Amino acid sequence: MALNTSRSGELYVKACTLLPGGVNSPVRAFRSVGGHPLYFKLGKGSHIIDEDGNDFIDYCMSWGPLILGHADNDVVKAIQKVAENGTSFGAPHEGEISIAEMVVNAFPSIEKVRFVNSGTEATMSAIRLARGFTGKSKIIKFDGCYHGHADHLLVAAGSGLATFGMPDSAGVTKNAAKDTIVVKYNDIDALHQVLSHNDDIACCIMEPVCCNYGLILPENDYLHKVRQLCTQHNVLLIFDEVITGFRLARGGAQERFGVHADITTLGKIIGGGLPVGAYGGKAEIMAKVAPDGPVYQAGTLSGNPIAVAAGIATLQKLVPSAYQKLEELGKYFEEQMKPVVSRYNGKMLFVRFASIFALYFSKDETITTVDQVKESNMQQFAQFHRLMLERGVYLSPSGYEVGFLSLAHSKDDIDATIKAIDESLALVLG
């Protein structure tokens, strides 16, 4: 069943002479799952095809943006139509207003929003804004939460840093990181302790659902309690909803859990597969952003008309029935996984929330902490990943990353995936 990946292999060798690690983002390099990365030439619906012609059911989905599937017809048409009229103005255009309206209507905690080009830019700017608004310096982040690659956020982070076992990044000065305090996710007492002993904290930034260290759900009333503590201590709460925004519900984790952030960061889905990020909050807070206020932040391609058109076309299709369909697909996946999981009871675990899932090689029955994910068996995940590729299923190439369902996935895709999982697990754990 070995895959022929010779063309990808050749491309990788050449890419390594020109790009660090042969890639433009570390986790793609396949280092933690072994072998070389695959180079893709086509994506349509739930499938992607690599340069050797191997056809995969995709659950990486560009790490989350493609909630409609690859190359959705309406998104492609919108991109084409707008591109014909100019690719960038570096000046305002009507599309920016339309997408801002969609975001503001979806998130009651957002009255005004600024568009940027990536999730990293969004979180970096949100923190500057929190500091500018409160006049305080320190920030609290939660272990395992990943907020992109700005210096002060590359501390105890998930995603690529977790994948490569890097506690932080070279090139980040002590000064850049000294104002970042790390607190354990799902541990409300730890947050309480830090907030009680420090009056220079501008904000707490968190992924409300941790999606870059496997999938870790907030326990019971955790988010409500975090909200309460932040309000009590006059600290802004930033929800990084780059992954969860428009994914868990139209109004993201805030809608699902009924907790409102002071500042929200968005990305991925709002760009429909093109580079878009955003941060927004109450008008009073956003009034500090230049040119209205003293917090500077800018971008030549911010609000780019093509990216905005792809975002609008995507958000237009995310009506209530779309979320219902995603939930049904997710439930179906989970149901079909039950007999598989029970066959390997005590050796692996499948977690699903809305259209996000993760599979752990762990003896634990539930996963609520980053340490549990760390202790899961990543060698087994690597072997599993390879076996799944051989069976036509492309999973994110790291045991610390999650899988995404899209509206283009079908029950047939899921049936084929379950078969592949079952066969692969028999070889890894059998």
Ligand code: HOZ
């Ligand atoms: N930070 C992304 C995963 N959460 C990975 C991005 C990429 O490698 O493309």
